[in-house]
Amino acid sequence: MSEAGAPAGRPGRLGVGVVGTGRVGAVLGSALRAAGHPVVAVSAVSEASRERAASLLPGVPVVDVPEVVRRAELVLLTVPDDALAPLVAGAAELGLWQPGQILVHTAGRFGVGVLDPARAAGVIPVALHPAMTFTGTSLDLSRLVGCGFAVTAPAAVLPIGQALVVEVGGEPVVVAEEDRALYHAALAHGANHLVVLVAQAAEALAAAGVAEPGRVLGPLLGAALDGAVRNELPDRPGHRGPGALAALTGPVRRGDAGTVAEHVAALSGHAARTGAVDVLAGYRTLARSATGRALAAGFVDDAAAQRLLDALGDAPPGPAADGTADGAADGTADGTADGTADGTADGAADGTADGTGRVDDDGGDGPAPDAGGGRA
Ligand SMILES: NC(=O)c1ccc[n+]([C@@H]2O[C@H](COP(=O)([O-])OP(=O)(O)OC[C@H]3O[C@@H](n4cnc5c(N)ncnc54)[C@H](OP(=O)(O)O)[C@@H]3O)[C@@H](O)[C@H]2O)c1
DSSP, X not given: OOSTTSOOSOTTOOOEEEEOOSHHHHHHHHHHHHTTOOEEEEEOOSHHHHHHHHHHSTTOOBXXXXXXXXXXXXXXXXXXXHHHHHHHHHHHHTTOOOTTOEEEEOOTTOOXXXXXXXXXXXXXXXXXXXXXXXXXXXXXXXXXXXXXXXXXXOGGGHHHHHHHHHHTTOEEEEOXXXXXXXXXXXXXXXXXXXXXXXXXXXXXXXXXXXXXXXXXXXXXXXXXXXXXXXXXXXXXTTTTSOGGGXXXXXXXXXXXXXHHHHHHHHHHHHHHHHOOHHHHHHHHHHHHXXXXXXXXXXXXXXXXXXXXXXXXXXXXXXXXXXXXXXXXXXXXXXXXXXXXXXXXXHHXXXXXXXXXXXXXXXXXOSOOTTTTOOOO
8 A cells, every 4th residue: 555656645545456457447446536646556457448448547557456466545346246255355365455445336136245355454445336327438527427336334334335326426425235225226227228228119110111210219308317217306396296297198198998908009019020029028118107107196097097008918927917097006016027927028037039129138237257367
């Protein structure tokens, strides 16, 4: 920690070491540097990481992981999720962690438990998760302003994590250790699945002869997203109302079961012609959730909700699939049951080709090839 490059005599400044100059590490390191904390060393092996280091953290020495840990007062572990635990444990075995060192990771799904081997050596553990998608370029820096960051840490350490977030322009949001998985699932459901929704809608529009689906979807979806999120803000009028659902428009809100039936028929035809069964499946699943939530919000009555569910057809088995609107009445339970029980979510869940008939990857969130590469 006392190596050359550590902050010399500047009170409150921490010498930052970045382990993993990936998309997040390079950007957060750069933001901390802009906030006055010198970045004393980074690790970067691949060409992409070295380029990010050169462009976002020019002049910072690129060294191996043990050397980064030795030099830093604040170690930023920005490695793939699956590499985190082996890295922390490996560095602990090598005796690299130093008492009083602040150790921060940015994996959404983990709290500070994953840092336990380092904590045993006296480090101060902090889990910071920026609720943002990163490109690994300077474009991301402005996106940090106002960005929510989950902060998980032992109570006495929370102010350190919160202060770091504020310093880079973010908004700290305390998330309990035991709630991290649910927190992360919620963000993935919102952000990742929104992308899938756009892909499905664009595909159906293209099949309907729309040459540039993105141009049609952009303004409409932008307005819908803006309205939905605005209705979830604490200072909105009528805060105790239906939240995002207040922004719902369309046939479910109006109780137009005939329109819904026609949509199902059109998407069934699309599925038969192209094999893209996931668009129909996604429509049915979300329209059932919309029906349950519209009923709970008082937008439609029991009879209208029933007509909508009938129009959607293919009710899933299980408690929420009794053919009545009751199973959907609380909205939340309906959405959960639908997503798992109608046999249509499987394709998306197992990462095989049968969800879309065409996709064959792991959804882009699997471990990087070098995960757990034992670089410590
Ligand atoms: N990307 C996002 O939008 C986002 C948003 C919020 C939070 N996060 C979280 O932030 C963390 C980093 O994600 P990312 O997207 O920045 O990942 P990334 O772009 O794939 O970068 C990962 C970095 O970790 C390095 N690395 C891989 N395995 C390592 C190991 N065993 N030891 C040391 N370094 C290793 C890589 O180095 P080389 O390239 O040299 O191999 C690379 O620099 C993850 O926990 C992720 O969940 C990501």
